[in-house]
Amino acid sequence: MAGALTAPAARADLGDDLARLRRGLAGQVRVGSLGFRLLERGEVAPLLLPPWAVDATTGDCTTLVLLAPAPTQFLVHVHPWPGLQSVFAASAGAFQLTRCGAERASLLQVRIELRSPRAVVHGLVAVGTEPPLALPHVLPERDAGAIAPLGDPGPEPRREPLAARLARFESAASLAGATGVENVLLPSPGYVRLALAPGCHRFLATGAEGAAPFTLLLGEGDDANVERLPASEQGDVSHELCSATTRKLSVSAEGATADAERRLGVAHFSLPVGLPGRFGPEVAEQLLDALGQSRAPRRLGSLVVTALGAQGRTPLPRALLPQTCYLAALAVVHGRAQALTLAARSGAVSAEASSRDTDPSARVTFCTGRSGAVDLDVEARGLGVAWQLFVFQMGPARPEAG
Structure with a gap:
């Protein structure tokens, strides 16, 4: 009776899953490990396959398998190939892709982009005469099922008032270690002159509700070298520049009209202590x-x-x-x-x-x-x-x- 009531573990550990994957690839001509990588959220890491993985004398099909802890989410980018998908999403920590014939060349360039906070991602590659068992047959508990259609997000939330946006910018900069934050009117027509000390400088150009779209122009005495920064859909321009010398900058808003207030926030950060200057x-x-x-x-x-x-x-x-x-x-x-x-x-x-x-x-x-x-x-x-x-x-x- 006790044996009848005993159930298998609900979630096998990562080592067991890797062993099951290897057994699922046992029918392939050659199987190899790609090692493992510790990735952080947003990190994009290249994955290089060994030369034998695309060698036609070994087999006609190449299979790439990636495995991480079950909750891990990541994207896999492969080299674009006509008529084939090049970006894949893995939502249960597992991914498998087989390409055969000439299409295997798309696996010569593979990148992993982590969406979870942190995870170790293991890789396997196999070559055979035909594709191996599909991943859901080997690790059924890793099958996330069909992706649900996107729901209606509802109306866009109301934009923060201008003063609140500038206050949030100043607060974030101060918490990040800014030595000073200034907030000036961005005239239209006209421009603002800024004297920037050596260091890094964050900019936020933003306008009152209903302000017309604009492009922020950053110039430094030479009209031919003006940097043009278009506003986002929300009507803001966020930018950062670093300088090892004192710079005098002219800032203006192109396309803006005088019917709405626009402000420019600038946060200043000092140069890191110990930054080498001998290279210029x-x-x-x-x-x-x-x-x-x-x-x-x-x-x-x-x-x-x-x-x-x-x-x-x-x-x-x-x-x-x-x-x-x-x-x-x-x-x-x-x-x-x-x-x-x-x-x-x-x-x-x-x-x-x-x-x-x-x-x-x-x-x-x-x-x-x-x-x-x-x-x-x-x-x-x-x-x-x-x-x-x-x-x-x-x-x-x-x-x-x-």
Whole structure:
């Protein structure tokens, strides 16, 4: 009777699920592990398949399987292929995709974008003469079912009053460490002159309810180099710029009329203590962008490594202090980068970051083990790309157990 009442565990652990996946792939010609990655929310990590995964002599079909804890949500981006889906959503921590024939080339470029706060994602790749069992047959508890249609979100909420928007901007900047916040009238017609000290500066241009759409113009003495920033659907312009020198800026609103009030909020953040200036102001500004602009650490440690490189893959093994933590930042100093990847591996621990379309830079933090050895790796793709890597010593690591 007791045996009849005993039920299997409702949720197997991740190791059991990986073992079941391997059994489901047992009929394939070759199966290999892609390792695992610890990802944070919003992080986009490239996933490289081994050459044999697309070798026609091994088999005609390639299958990619990704597995994370059951609640994990992530997106999988594969290289676009005519007539095929290129972005997939996984809502139960599991994903499987098989491509056969020439379509397998789309798996040469795979990226994982995490939507959950943090998760470890494991990868498997298999090659065979035909597709393996579908994922719901191997891990039925990971089948999230059909996606429900989008519901009616209802009417758009009323916009905050102008004063409330500016107060929220000032409060957020102060909490982030701003040294000062100013709020000035943005005239139309006309312009505002700003004297910006070295540092990073956040801008919010916003208008009263019913204000006409506008484009924010940022100029610096040369009309040919005016930066044009169109307002969002809500009628706001949010922007940030960093400068290693004093700058005088003219700010105006194009397309705005004088029938509604518009205000400009500017939050000022000082340069991080320890920011190296010996490479010149332009490189310092590119480094500031790579460090996160106003979100950069307030204090940087000693600069212990700097290296220059070009497009392609560049391994940079280094011997650093043992049991010490570092911050590595990668900045583009020439050309136009399509993608950057920066990785740091110390023993069995690795960290990796990739650039985004709106942020052509990458940064990672890592800690060395007892040997102090670390393998840094930079991969850059683009047109005439040159990059510079900076590694700062930030502090001691927690001693390893034993």
